[in-house]
Amino acid sequence: MPAETSQTLDRGLRVLRVLAESPEGLTVTELSHRLEVNRTVVYRLISTLEQHGLVRRDARSRLFVGLGVLHLASGVQPLLRDLAMPVLRQLAEALGSTAHLTVADGDEALALAVVEPTWTDFHVSHRVGARHPLTQGAAGKAIGLREVEDTAYAVTSGELQSGARGLAAPVRGVDGLRASVGIVTLDGAIDEEVVAPQVIAAAAAVADRLR
Numbered sequence: 001m002p003a004e005t006s007q008t009l010d011r012g013l014r015v016l017r018v019l020a021e022s023p024e025g026l027t028v029t030e031l032s033h034r035l036e037v038n039r040t041v042v043y044r045l046i047s048t049l050e051q052h053g054l055v056r057r058d059a060r061s062r063l064f065v066g067l068g069v070l071h072l073a074s075g076v077q078p079l080l081r082d083l084a085m086p087v088l089r090q091l092a093e094a095l096g097s098t099a100h101l102t103v104a105d106g107d108e109a110l111a112l113a114v115v116e117p118t119w120t121d122f123h124v125s126h127r128v129g130a131r132h133p134l135t136q137g138a139a140g141k142a143i144g145l146r147e148v149e150d151t152a153y154a155v156t157s158g159e160l161q162s163g164a165r166g167l168a169a170p171v172r173g174v175d176g177l178r179a180s181v182g183i184v185t186l187d188g189a190i191d192e193e194v195v196a197p198q199v200i201a202a203a204a205a206v207a208d209r210l211r
Contacts, residue, residue: 015045031046046063093117097123101179109137122186124184165184166183173211180203
């Protein structure tokens with residue numbers, strides 16, 4: 001026997017998901033069409049979500065995800081860090097490179113967890129909380145590969161820091177999460193045949209821990 005569910009709650013969550021996937025915003029009519037729900041129902045849902053700061057309107061009455069979502073998300077970040085840290089530590093020690101979990105925050109990449117190797121004389125210092133555009137650096141570019149099945153990882157050189165090289169793989173298969181696992185090093189060219197499989201495996205391991 002299927003479990004009972006709340007249709008209103010389901011619709012409200014669908015509103016947030018659709019708006020999160022629409023950075024340009026949507027009108028009530030557009031949202032109604034996306035959800036295949038009449039405008040009266042959408043108005044009620046939006047009104048409730050606005051009261052909780054989960055949806056906002058701009059001057060043109062276009063709808064966007066509200067800042068209240070950030071307060072909810074802030075409680076998830078420590079969990080993500082805790083679950084990812086053992087995987088990142090193993091990756092950092094195996095490769096002698098700084099390992100990191102990076103998540104998308106709007107159009108920026110946010111370093112959420114960082115582990116530096118314990119046995120190397122020199123390694124890249126990568127600060128938790130560091131941000132950069134999603135279009136730069138291996139971590140940001142890898143997040144963009146989340147839905148691209150035929151590209152397993154991204155590799156860059158000197159895009160964020162002179163002499164630094166990075167390789168990152170997207171964390172796939174976790175609903176609502178846009179993230180990557182990667183390494184950054186100051187050594188010469190990255191040996192992709194050695195490094196890429198380990199980074200890809202680490203990203204998959206993080207995904208398994210988050211499901």
